[in-house]
Amino acid sequence: MNDTERDRRCWERVAGGDPTALSELYDLYADLLYSLALRIVGSASDAEEVLQDSWLQAWRSARSYDPARGAVGAWLVTITRSRALDRIRGLGSRRRAEAAASVEAQADPPPPTADPATGYARRVLRNDVATAITALAPQQRRVVEMAYFEGLSQSEIASKLGAPLGTVKSWTRQALLKLRERVPVEALP
Amino acid sequence: MSRHRDDHLDLCAAHVLGVLDEAGRTELEAHLAEGCPECEAELRSLSGGALVLAMSAAQHRAPAAVRARVLAEIDSGGASGRQLETNVVPLPRRAWVAGPAGALLAAAALIAVALAGVTAWRRTEELTRRLAVARAQADSLQRVLDEEHRWASVLTAPGARTVTLAPTTAGATALAAEVHYDPATGRALLFAQGFTAPSASDYELWAITAAGPTSLGVVHAGPDGRAVVRLERIARDGAVAAFAVSREATGGSPDPHKPSGPVVMLGKIAG
Numbered sequence: 393m394n395d396t397e398r399d400r401r402c403w404e405r406v407a408g409g410d411p412t413a414l415s416e417l418y419d420l421y422a423d424l425l426y427s428l429a430l431r432i433v434g435s436a437s438d439a440e441e442v443l444q445d446s447w448l449q450a451w452r453s454a455r456s457y458d459p460a461r462g463a464v465g466a467w468l469v470t471i472t473r474s475r476a477l478d479r480i481r482g483l484g485s486r487r488r489a490e491a492a493a494s495v496e497a498q499a500d501p502p503p504p505t506a507d508p509a510t511g512y513a514r515r516v517l518r519n520d521v522a523t524a525i526t527a528l529a530p531q532q533r534r535v536v537e538m539a540y541f542e543g544l545s546q547s548e549i550a551s552k553l554g555a556p557l558g559t560v561k562s563w564t565r566q567a568l569l570k571l572r573e574r575v576p577v578e579a580l581p
Numbered sequence: 582m583s584r585h586r587d588d589h590l591d592l593c594a595a596h597v598l599g600v601l602d603e604a605g606r607t608e609l610e611a612h613l614a615e616g617c618p619e620c621e622a623e624l625r626s627l628s629g630g631a632l633v634l635a636m637s638a639a640q641h642r643a644p645a646a647v648r649a650r651v652l653a654e655i656d657s658g659g660a661s662g663r664q665l666e667t668n669v670v671p672l673p674r675r676a677w678v679a680g681p682a683g684a685l686l687a688a689a690a691l692i693a694v695a696l697a698g699v700t701a702w703r704r705t706e707e708l709t710r711r712l713a714v715a716r717a718q719a720d721s722l723q724r725v726l727d728e729e730h731r732w733a734s735v736l737t738a739p740g741a742r743t744v745t746l747a748p749t750t751a752g753a754t755a756l757a758a759e760v761h762y763d764p765a766t767g768r769a770l771l772f773a774q775g776f777t778a779p780s781a782s783d784y785e786l787w788a789i790t791a792a793g794p795t796s797l798g799v800v801h802a803g804p805d806g807r808a809v810v811r812l813e814r815i816a817r818d819g820a821v822a823a824f825a826v827s828r829e830a831t832g833g834s835p836d837p838h839k840p841s842g843p844v845v846m847l848g849k850i851a852g
Contacts, residue, residue, distance in 0.1 A: 405720070408713030411655050412721075418651065422643035424636065431638035440647050447651045462628065469635045474599070513814060515796070515837050521636045539598040540634045546595055547602070565594035568630030575633050 399464035407454040414451055421465055422447075425472040432476035432541050442479055446472040477543040517575070524574035532567035535560055585617050593620055597627045732811055735770050738763040744824055746848035751828075756784075756846055760824045762815065771810040776802035778828070785833045787840060789823040790816050796837040800826070823849040 399420070405413035425446060430439040450457075450471055457467055525533065534553070538544045546564065550557040592609040595601040601609065613620060735741060746758040755775040762769040771786060778784050786797040797815065802808040815821060825847045827840035834841040 401720070401724070405713075405717040408717055409710045410714050410717040411652060412714075413717060414655065415648070415652055418648055422648065423640065426643035426647070427638045427641045428635050430641050436644075440644055443643060443647050444651055444654075447647075448654060451651075451655055466628065466632055469632060470599075473635065477599075517636070518640070519837070521633055524633055525637045536598065536630075536634060539595075539600045540631065541638075543600065545600045545602060561588075561591040561594065564598065565591055565627070568594055568597065568627045570630070571633040572626050572629035575629070 395465075396463045400459050403454065403457060403459075403464045406451065407457070414447070417464065417468075418447060421468050424465075425468060428469065429472055429476045432473065432543075433479050438479055439476070442472060442476045446475050449475070473540070481543070520575045524571050527574065528567050528570060529563075531555070532563045532570070535563045536567040536571075539564065585612075585619050589617070589620050590623050593623045594627055597624060597631045732768070732770065735763045735766070735768050736761050738765060740765050742850050744848040744850055746824060746826060746846040748846055749844055751843040751845055756826070758826060758846055758848075760848065762821065762824075762850070764821070767813065767815045769812040769815055771800065771808065771812065773800055773802065773808040773810070775806050776800055776808050777804075777806040778802075781831050782842070783829050783831050783833055784845070785827050785829045785840065785842075786810070786812075787825045787827060787844075788815050788821045789825060790820045791822070793838055794825065794840060796834060797824075799829070799833040821850060823847060 399417065402413045402417050406417065422443065426439055426443045429442040429446070430436065433439050433442060446468070450468060457464065461467075462470075528536075531553070535546075535549050538549050538552070539546070544552070546560050547557060549555075550560045553560070555563075589609065589612055592601060592605050592612075595605060596609055609620075741761055741763045744760045744762060746756075746760065748754050748756050757774040758776075759772045760769055761772075773784075776784050783799040784802075785799050787794040788797055789795075795816075797812050798810075800808050800810060825840075825844050827834065827842045827844045829840065829842040
């Protein structure tokens, strides 16, 4: 049974009202979701609230999850990112960027897992992700990070970078395709 | 059917990043509704790229307090409002003609009916929830059993190898370890004794192939120094030539392809 299938079965239990199943998924994904929220909101207290709200939203809407539209992990990532972006709307972009840069500089990696095989797989995946990101051309990386972590539209990005809208669209797509090509799909949540 | 154009692919990219404007969203949804295998494949592929972005955020540990708060909230029913399938049948409206006493009686009757209804609904809800939990527990036990069978097969598989690791000159004789490795599935079991690591250090297990060593992770022993570790996704097809154990600073070697501390145990696969 692969991770996607394991998560899907676990989520069926969540949809059936089993809190234990939710706690199992929480242990698998909380660090990833918290790191994502922190990167977006730039403050530990806000990221905690985003994390809590995201899991409660997932619990409440468990039955609306459709496996045909993606893996459980990807769905949880979507919920968390959406809530984190909701929280920062209205804050000045400069303040957000400064706060996000500050938390990025203070990484606090989760401890090694008790299972060496899992720990090893995670380290390899992290390595693949870091390599894929650093291999992007600087402008490509900038546009996808502004869109994903700051929630900026492509028009806003074009304006900020002083680049033509068509170019921003092209950079965005090329960057996403390159990231996807360099990280094995079975390793993703 | 609206013909596929290259700029639909740009719309797909903005869509997976959640930054598509209203006009773009309307256009893409209309296009997808008519069926476009190219855009559907593009969306799947680009979604993987967006997940890579999510994983690129610097790693932080989620505060333990959040876990407790989420589970407490769920347990207390504070996270109610779950989307439940409704089984309430709407009743037709009736015309009421009554005086004040009649209105009071009618109100009392309505309250009584409502309370009875709420009680019955809550009981049904509770029974449904208990049934779901019991089913989930049964499923969970079956999965545990399946998993145990799967791992037991590593010991009995026809092509499985048993590798006894011996302490090297840099190692301590108190260490004992044996790896059962099934090359066909890439799974292995490590049985270890005496693996209580010296202060500020950890023992790390390695698989050695023609390409060099690859970390299989840090071995966390119990208080008695024993550990049983299940390993997956090790190289298949007999590519592993040996297993080794190194003594590393806490957390293991920073390089997953090179031990940074001394190799204290080694076991070659015969043949």
